Amino acid sequence: MNKDIKKILIGEEELKEKIVELGKALTIEYKDKFPLVICVLKGAVLFMSDLVQKIDASLEMDFMAVSSYGDSTKTSGQVRIVKDLEKSVDGREVLIVEDIVDSGLTLAYLIKLLQERNAKSIKVCSLLEKPERHIADVKIDYVGFVVPDEFVVGYGLDYAERYRNLPYIGVLKEEIYND
Numbered sequence: 001m002n003k004d005i006k007k008i009l010i011g012e013e014e015l016k017e018k019i020v021e022l023g024k025a026l027t028i029e030y031k032d033k034f035p036l037v038i039c040v041l042k043g044a045v046l047f048m049s050d051l052v053q054k055i056d057a058s059l060e061m062d063f064m065a066v067s068s069y070g071d072s073t074k075t076s077g078q079v080r081i082v083k084d085l086e087k088s089v090d091g092r093e094v095l096i097v098e099d100i101v102d103s104g105l106t107l108a109y110l111i112k113l114l115q116e117r118n119a120k121s122i123k124v125c126s127l128l129e130k131p132e133r134h135i136a137d138v139k140i141d142y143v144g145f146v147v148p149d150e151f152v153v154g155y156g157l158d159y160a161e162r163y164r165n166l167p168y169i170g171v172l173k174e175e176i177y178n179d
């Protein structure tokens with residue numbers, strides 16, 4: 001285990017099993033719909049790449065990066081587009097893939113944006129959710145794991161851009177924040 005990690009919340013095997021399960025459900029949902037699957041960079045990139053391999057349906061992938069103003073552990077509610085989609089969502093069945101829904105403000109912004117761009121349907125698959133932290137009223141159609149109100153890293157999720165490459169989801173030691 002990485003020396004900065006206090007505990008592992010979700011291990012590699014558990015992640016793999018959940019992704020197979022989500023992939024089966026999404027295969028049923030999107031079998032003949034040719035969805036546009038949108039990865040929200042950067043956190044969702046590992047989850048997205050493993051998840052799409054478990055969806056047995058024709059699909060397209062696109063990538064979007066948004067940034068919320070605030071420090072590395074808090075979101076402020078203001079979101080801006082850092083990298084926009086290449087594809088049009090007009091008339092498309094869209095699946096947003098997120099690593100985590102915390103306050104829900106990023107997701108609420110994305111859903112509104114894609115609605116304004118005339119997507120036919122918008123569903124959300126998030127690996128993690130912290131329901132007790134929601135500020136925005138967002139519906140997540142597919143959730144991997146509900147996690148407690150602790151700052152988690154690994155499997156795409158960072159603290160100050162580090163730890164994204166850990167193959168598990170873990171909680172950082174307090175001293176890392178206080179450095």
Ligand SMILES: O=P(O)(O)OC[C@H]1O[C@H](OP(=O)(O)OP(=O)(O)O)[C@H](O)[C@@H]1O
Pocket residue numbers: 040041042043044066067068075098099100101102103104105106107157158
């Ligand atoms: O529900 P919220 O409170 O809005 O937080 C969730 C968002 O925060 C994280 O992204 P971040 O802005 O840290 O960027 P990153 O994915 O590049 O790490 C995460 O990937 C979500 O997009």
Ligand SMILES: Nc1nc2[nH]cnc2c(=O)[nH]1
Pocket residue numbers: 100102103150151152153157158159
């Ligand atoms: N890495 C990380 N990013 C987040 N963004 C919102 N909540 C979290 C979290 O718990 N961990």
